[in-house]
Amino acid sequence: MAKEKKVAGAGSRPEARLPKGFRDIGAAELAQTRAMLDTIRGVYESYGFEQLETPAIEYTDALGKFLPDQDRPNEGVFSFTDDDGQWLSLRYDLTAPLARYVAENFQTLPKPFRRYATGTVYRNEKPGPGRFRQFTQFDADTVGTDNLAADAEICMLAADTLEALGIKRGDYVIKVNNRKVLDGVIEAIGLVGQENAGRRLTVLRAIDKLDKFGPEDVRLLLGDGRKDESGDFTKGAGLSPNQVATLMEFIERASESAALMRSAARSGDIFNNDVDQGYFVLREGGSFYQSQLCIDGHQELETIRGLLRGAGYGMNQIIIDYSVVRGLEYYTGPVFEAELTFEVKDEKGNPVRFGSVGGGGRYDGLVERFLGQKVPATGFSIGVSRLQAALNVLNAADASAPLGPVVVLVMDKGELPRYQRMAQELRRAGIRAEMYLGTSGMKAQMKYADKRGAPCVIIQGSDERDKGEVQLKDLIEGAKAAAAIADNKEWKESRPAQVSIKETDLVAGVREILARHGVTS
RNA sequence: GCCGCCUUAGCUCAGUUGGUUAGAGCGCUAGAUUGUGGAUCUAGAGGUCCCCUGUUCAAGCCAGGGAGGCGGUACCA
Structure with missing residues (x-):
């Protein structure tokens, strides 16, 4: 019977799945990416490049990807037609849009024009190991000079960037x-x-x-x-x-x-x-x-x-x-x-x-396509995702998930405002915190906090409330202590890494635990 | 695009010459423990055996076609 129910709806239900060559990226990797991009940006800016952002979509002919003799975009790029029948494409690199930008604003730009750009690019091709159809590039280019010093600087920039990222x-x-x-x-x-x-x-x-x-x-x-x-x-x-x-x-x-x-x-x-x-x-x-x-x-x-x-x-x-x-x-x-x-x-x-x-x-021909006038340019592009994968292998230990927020357990559903207030107090002190927003019991709440990677939880039942106290449990220390305890009764009664403090000392108490794990907020 | 391999539970995989009700480990949920994530034990949920057609009394298993995945190769700004 259960089976019938499933079959009945199955045909009309969509399958939850990702298109080939695309991927979801979680908190840990995103935090790492952000740090990498900041580092690269710092180096690029130190060379005097200024940031430019252009859209992910351009007219296909501006990207220059038409098959010869055919009124149709090249394979390899994601394309579609606009209302007026014009072909649009997702950018497949950051250089072609730069050429369009320079050509469009040629009169007003300082020459040489030196810009950096980072963003997602798309390629409609078969994905392979470590190769996706959407990925991030980070480019620096000098446009409008044939001076070879610009090329030499690009090389220095590349070397400096890799070293800044920790590659020896x-x-x-x-x-x-x-x-x-x-x-x-x-x-x-x-x-x-x-x-x-x-x-x-x-x-x-x-x-x-x-x-x-x-x-x-x-x-x-x-x-x-x-x-x-x-x-x-x-x-x-x-x-x-x-x-x-x-x-x-x-x-x-x-x-x-x-x-x-x-x-x-x-x-x-x-x-x-x-x-x-x-x-x-x-x-x-x-x-x-x-x-x-x-x-x-x-x-x-x-x-x-x-x-x-x-x-x-x-x-x-x-x-x-x-x-x-x-x-x-x-x-x-x-x-x-x-x-x-x-x-x-x-x-x-x-x-x-x-x-x-x-x-x-x-590439001395790219801007010329638009202007008919030679505009020499040179540049460099980093494949951020690929580099990140490499760095992760280089420092294999560094793949740990970032710490989650402090979780305030809900022991008594009639006291929600009280718990909410504790979370707010922590937030105002600059500590990431949340009140448990589900509806399950304490055991489930502990599991939730564990999965979120919470450094600690705040526990206040009626006993603590009456005394004006809260229990702070350090989940990281607690996990270590648990490894040494085999007996469940002892595990429960010893309440490892758990302290009772005055409710008024909440922020200070949490700070102490966070400091123990290297968080200084 | 071309070539090869693969597809059984959320994950990793067993599954006999075609034969009743398709299994294991891990994970998940719950209980043992009215307020403690671990460990242990117990129970439970979870399946279109990738899809379609065919052969057969009978198909997860055989045949044909298709789809998807993996690997190689081609193309690659």
Whole structure:
């Protein structure tokens, strides 16, 4: 019969469930996020960036995500049409809205315009481990200058931010490259002209996989293709053996060079100029030095490197790494990637690498889309959620829930005003407090207080009331004391961590308990 | 998008060659204890065995299709 009732209503009832790739976030994580955002904000503001907030929704064409030849937004973004039939989209990053803002307010903004922004962004794509369809980014950008000092500062900012968040020097690295270098290398193997645009992208994608797959798989991706462990085949760039060999030489030298830098950094040799300058492939006389693009890119990197080292940032913080790719059709010059380098084991003992927690670079074309006039810009974006997940693994102990409010138990339903008054008294003293608002008995109220993480409860039944007293029970100390008591009678009679005080001393008594647990309000 | 694996209670999972009323541990609720969160004991609630169609006297189990989840891969500002 009970069954029939269920079945009867089931079809029309909605299922309580979250859309794939979205998640609910509880008090403990939110408190942690807030602290992180405050820290990042402090660093960004110290560099002189000012805050800007733009809406979560923009016109789709302003975000620049239309499929070629189709009057329809790109996959990957959440889009819908407005009343007037215009396409709107949820922002998928904070840079495209910045470009729109700068273009719209170009006349009045100070140039260079330096702003930071944080907010939720949305991507309509398949979620993966640690990848969601809604997440928080924290960006800083300098718009309106091609001065490479702006790029150097972005790198410093990234390093300072990670350190402010408690990531030790050596547990992270900011990698810098220049898209002109890779473009030059690709040009050097003859992939020039419009007809090779697709191949150039495939090559860049292959190089981008170096960290993930290693050199052998990159070689396959540059050639015919690669089969993954599920048996799926990825078509390669189809380069000739010669072209592959040339690219692989570059890639392997580049990672060798980066490895040398890291090992120098580990041994404390953080300003060793020979190592720092990178491998000979890009120095004068090296095999790629004929390409003008390579030369330009290399010289820009040298300028940035000079600024960084001059400011005291060594190879233990920021290095040049020629294998960094980042956004494919987006960046036009220097690119940056913030990578966490420490390794941790998951619960099964497998090593987990977090990899990139932020990135950015110089994008000289974004504002130009609107204005038709070159407005060079450079910036950096932190993936807050991903970084937070990494930090949680780094300090695994720090996942504890925040303390809840002090709970005033309702022992006598006829005395609600009295209990309410106690809660108010605590609130006025700056102590988070609540009167129990349910209707259950004392045992249930104790369980409730326990679940809320209350540091203590206030108990006043008729006995205490008659004497003008209240009982304060320290739930944290009480839980510790309980562990030593096996007998229920003793547990009840000893009333661990419970004291009786004058009702007039309520605030002082609670403060004493809070202070015991490190709360000073 | 493509490939592989998976789906039984709130959670983690058993479930025989297809055979009566589908189980365990944990969790939850209540009692033992008229005013004390823990421990112990007892009792209770909780199920569309992912969905649909088929095979069969009989399907959690077999077949086909679908959905959802996980992992890999592709795309990724």
